[in-house]
Amino acid sequence: MALKATTSFTTSLKEWREYRKFSQLDLALEADVSQKHVSYLETGRSNPTPEMIVRLAEALDIPLRERNLLLLSAGYRAGYQETDLTDPSMTFVNEALTRMLKHHDPFPALVVDRYWTIKKTNSAADALIALLPDVQALAPSADSMNLAFMTVHPQGLRQYITNWEQAFPLFIQRLKREAAATGDPKLMTAIAELLTLSGSAETLSFINEDLMPVIPLEMDINGLKLSLFTVIATFGTAQDITTDELRIESFYPANAETEAFFTNLSLKGI
Structure with missing residues (x-):
């Protein structure tokens, strides 16, 4: 949905409501306001307060980046900051991410942003990527590796995924x-x-x-056969756009052979 800061609040609210497939009554019940008030806000007969905008945004599960656009469309300043991970105020967030990644060793784990750009990795993920120099070569620089692009590119992970036709649609x-x-x-x-x-x-x-609980990625890297599935974690109380958009992807072995490979890799200090 192409929401812009120049779009009016009345249009923006209605677009989000319809995008989420909410009726005015649905939104009113979820936000604990009257249906008449929702109608008045969408027609411009009532002007929203910043607090009401946040309340409606929470009811519609609108991400923080888009909430800022909604606030701007009503003539208010943006309510949520986007802080770089290197900023001192993000130290405790960085420490939490580092701790999670480190604790997941000897298995791969990484952090990606909204656009699937890799922001942080653990040693096991680095070791796995090191086995794939042709995949690494797809990124212009070490800090611009994109997990989605690296996965689907014909010279990317795709060439090593033996169950591609099964895993790709998912x-x-x-x-x-x-x-x-x-x-x-x-x-x-x-x-x-x-x-x-x-x-x-x-x-x-x-x-x-015979459907499995999860579909693992079955990989064959020059004879090295690995089977991995992912668990995704997010920040539960994000109030900054950066933390709201980060995803921690933890890879787990789907068989004993894969577990043994990463365990031995860790013991060798690689």
């Missing part, structure tokens, strides 16, 4: 869910570009009675 669906939650048109454009780049059809295979 991967793209997950990215679409993340994009849909934000309403960010840049993300939807990025997904369209990934689909074009991959050259793969986004088609889920028929679900059968």
